[in-house]
Amino acid sequence: xxxxxxxxxxxxxxxxxxxxxxxxxxxxxxxxxxxxxxxKVKFWDDMSQSVPGGYASIETNAETPQSSxxxxxxxxxxxxxxxxVFIMPDGLSYLHVKRNGLIFGCSTDRNVSPSxxxxxxxxxxxxxxxxxxxxxxxxxxxxFILLYELLDEMIDYGYPQVTQTENLKAFVYNEPIVxxxxxxxxxxxxxxxxxxxxxxxxxxSSVNADGRKNSLNSNQKNEIFVDILERLNVVFSNNGYVLxxxxxxxxxxxxxxxxxxxxxxxxxxxxxxxxxxGATYGSVVLDDVNFNDCVNLSEFENxxxxxxxPPDGEFVVLNYRMTxxxxxxxxxFPSVEEVAPDKLEISVLVRAEMPAExxxxxxxxxxxxxxxxxxxxxxxxxxxxxxxxxxFVSREGKILWTIKKFPGMTEQTMRAKVNLNQSxxxxxxxxxxxxxxxFEIPMYNVSNLQVxxxxxxxxxxxxxxxxx
Numbered sequence: 001x002x003x004x005x006x007x008x009x010x011x012x013x014x015x016x017x018x019x020x021x022x023x024x025x026x027x028x029x030x031x032x033x034x035x036x037x038x039x040k041v042k043f044w045d046d047m048s049q050s051v052p053g054g055y056a057s058i059e060t061n062a063e064t065p066q067s068s069x070x071x072x073x074x075x076x077x078x079x080x081x082x083x084x085v086f087i088m089p090d091g092l093s094y095l096h097v098k099r100n101g102l103i104f105g106c107s108t109d110r111n112v113s114p115s116x117x118x119x120x121x122x123x124x125x126x127x128x129x130x131x132x133x134x135x136x137x138x139x140x141x142x143x144f145i146l147l148y149e150l151l152d153e154m155i156d157y158g159y160p161q162v163t164q165t166e167n168l169k170a171f172v173y174n175e176p177i178v179x180x181x182x183x184x185x186x187x188x189x190x191x192x193x194x195x196x197x198x199x200x201x202x203x204x205s206s207v208n209a210d211g212r213k214n215s216l217n218s219n220q221k222n223e224i225f226v227d228i229l230e231r232l233n234v235v236f237s238n239n240g241y242v243l244x245x246x247x248x249x250x251x252x253x254x255x256x257x258x259x260x261x262x263x264x265x266x267x268x269x270x271x272x273x274x275x276x277x278g279a280t281y282g283s284v285v286l287d288d289v290n291f292n293d294c295v296n297l298s299e300f301e302n303x304x305x306x307x308x309x310p311p312d313g314e315f316v317v318l319n320y321r322m323t324x325x326x327x328x329x330x331x332x333f334p335s336v337e338e339v340a341p342d343k344l345e346i347s348v349l350v351r352a353e354m355p356a357e358x359x360x361x362x363x364x365x366x367x368x369x370x371x372x373x374x375x376x377x378x379x380x381x382x383x384x385x386x387x388x389x390x391x392f393v394s395r396e397g398k399i400l401w402t403i404k405k406f407p408g409m410t411e412q413t414m415r416a417k418v419n420l421n422q423s424x425x426x427x428x429x430x431x432x433x434x435x436x437x438x439f440e441i442p443m444y445n446v447s448n449l450q451v452x453x454x455x456x457x458x459x460x461x462x463x464x465x466x467x468x
Contacts (some may be wrong), residue, residue: 001108001117001158001159001160002020002106002107002108002112002117002120002155002158003019003020003021003106003107003108003109003110003111003158004017004018004019004020004021004023004106004107005017005018005020005105005106005124005151005155006018006034006105006106007102007103007104007105008037008038008102008103008105009101009102009137010101010102010137010432011401012035012039012042014034015102015137015140015144015268016140016144016147016151017034017149018148018151018155019158020155020158021157021158022372029346030119031063032442033107034261035089036088036089036090036104037094037096037105037107039080039086040088040094041084041096041103041197044081044082044266055208066202071399073431075443082096084097084114084118085114085118086364091109091322092107092108092109092211093108093109093112094106094107095107095108095114095117095118095121096121097118097121097125097305098120099129099135100136100429101133101137102125102135102136102137102140104121104122104123104124104125106120106121108158108295108365109152118462120160120163121399123154123163123371124151124154124163126165126314127150127163127165127168127313127429128140128147128152128221129152129314130165130202130203130312130313130314131143131146131147131150131165131168131172131176131202131203132146132147132176132179132202133176133178133179133201133202133402134179134284136179138179139155139178139179142177142179143174143176143177145174146172146174146175146176147194149171149172149173149174149347149461151166153168153171153172154168158177164311165203165311165312165313166311166312166313168310169203172304175428176202178201178202179218192206193442199447201256203256203312206222221256222256222257222258223256223257224253224255224256224257224263224310224454225253225254226251226252226253226256226451226454227251227252227253228249228250228251228252228445228449228450228451229249229250229251229252230247230248230249230445230446230447231243231247231249232246232328232329232446233245233246233247233248234246234328236331236332238334239333239398240331240332240333242325242328244324245323245324245326246321246323246434247321247322247323247326247446247447248319248320248321249319249320249321249322249375249445249447249449250316250317250318250319250320251265251316251317251318251449251451252314252315252316252317253314253315253316253317254313254314254315255308255310255311255312255313255315259458260309260310261309261457262305262307262309262456262457262458263307263308263309263310263454263455263456263457264303264306264453264454264455264456264457265306265307265308265317265451265453265454266303266304266305266306266451266452266453266454267304267305267306267449267450267451267452268283268284268304268448268449268450268452269303269304269452270282270283271282271283271284271286271304271449272284272285272286273286273288273289274286274287274288275287275324280410280450282446284449285322285324286320286321286322286449286450287320287321287322288320288321289318289319289320289321290316290318290319290320291306291317291318292308292317292318294308294315295307295308295317295318296308302385303340306318307457320447320449321405322447326446326447327353327446328353328438328446329352329353329354329358329360329362329441329444329446330350330351330352330353330354330437330438331350331351331353332349332350332365332435333348333349333350333351333435334346334349335347335348336429336432336433338424339417341423341424342419342420342421342422342423342424343417343418343419343420343424344417344418344420344424344432345415345416345417345418346367346399346412346415346416346418346432347414347415347416348365348401348414348415348435349411349412349413350363350365350368350406350411350412350413350423350437351390351410351411352406352407352408352409352410352411353408353409353440354399354408354409355409356407356408356409357408358408358441358442358444359405359406359407359408359441359442360403360405360406360408360439360440360441361404361405361406361439361440361441361442362402362404362438362439362440362459363402363403363404363405363406363437363438363439364400364401364402364403364438364439365399365400365401365402365403365414365435365436365437366398366399366400366401366435366436366437367398367399367401367431367432367433367435368397368398368399368431368432369397369399369431369432369434370397370416370418370420370428370429370432371397371431372420372421372422372428373392373394373397373418373419373420373421374419374420374421375392375394375418376399376416376417376418377392377416377417378390378391378399378401378414378415378416379414379416380401380412380413380414380415380417381412381413381414381415382412383415387402387403387404387405388402388403388404388412389401389402390402390416392416399414399416401414
């Protein structure tokens, strides 16, 4: 199925490499081939002859322990990104996924299903994270013996064998070395909550940096973390009206429970699956839903309750998709004025329409400028204190506006004076934008999907569940 597997750092260094089949005297994991692959991925936009056109959009993304929503109001988000599958001059097909800046890739000379191989790579990344506690270059370098052991069990002669975290425990004898994780913004702003993504504990006993052993049985609580993660994709017109909008969401969990207890998870009682299913006013309507294999749906139709035995590590209980009208957390109102034949004045107003008790964190707004731009100066009309900057990045030809914390029910305005090397024409004006905005909104989700409760189905000795 696959011939070679490798993990590359953000700089292109080969951290993990394993060869399953040989092709003559060359292995795709050798340095020259991984370097060529990395250059192809890194500089895809420059190496490609044609690039597909972009579109104006918004995406939303955020994080929280029970409700999370991340945002990326994006227009042209992945214009220059390499596709996950392509053929290199050596005649092999290369497939890859990106996780936390790392590239998990493989090559093959067979006619394989790309979606199957990408799912295998995603599974490998997930298992690495479960066993290391966090997925980073340092964690992989310190635990490469453990990870090679996992690879030997997961893939045999290029074919997947065991890919479930809990099933691999019986075959793994090395212990992970815990690496300190850099604190994220969600925890920094709201330290009382912790999302499943922010839990960086291995699923097996580990040793710390001093070599002392941390046993799961002795000092680890029986915990399970729940996230509702949503990504919004919204297309705006130039006057701020929503043209198209979708939500792709999931309920994600990370389990550290001993004894494999059965859990019951209840969703909104008025939840409706399917647009043509007779929804009433105010009910949550999802277009479609798919569930994890471990979920028992016998009570879902009547009580909207799921029962399941959670597997070890991080897993998705269900994925859902929602289209139609909903209130977007941000709106963007741009305007472009020609003040001279070679000068433009751009004004961008961003309005936060979520409730005042919520806020957008790590907000960045990118405004692409025409290729003939020689210089640009930015000024901010801000009513909030804190980190709020805007600058022209000449190398990338765009204005980058960053806001550390954007409170709800407020608005921010940025104005830019742009100098051009030539007269402004209609073609030059078309090179402005689309605007790309990314953000996180803790403790907020747009779809109104809620977890009513999460309980242990039957009383078990040693378990006294509580919410903290």
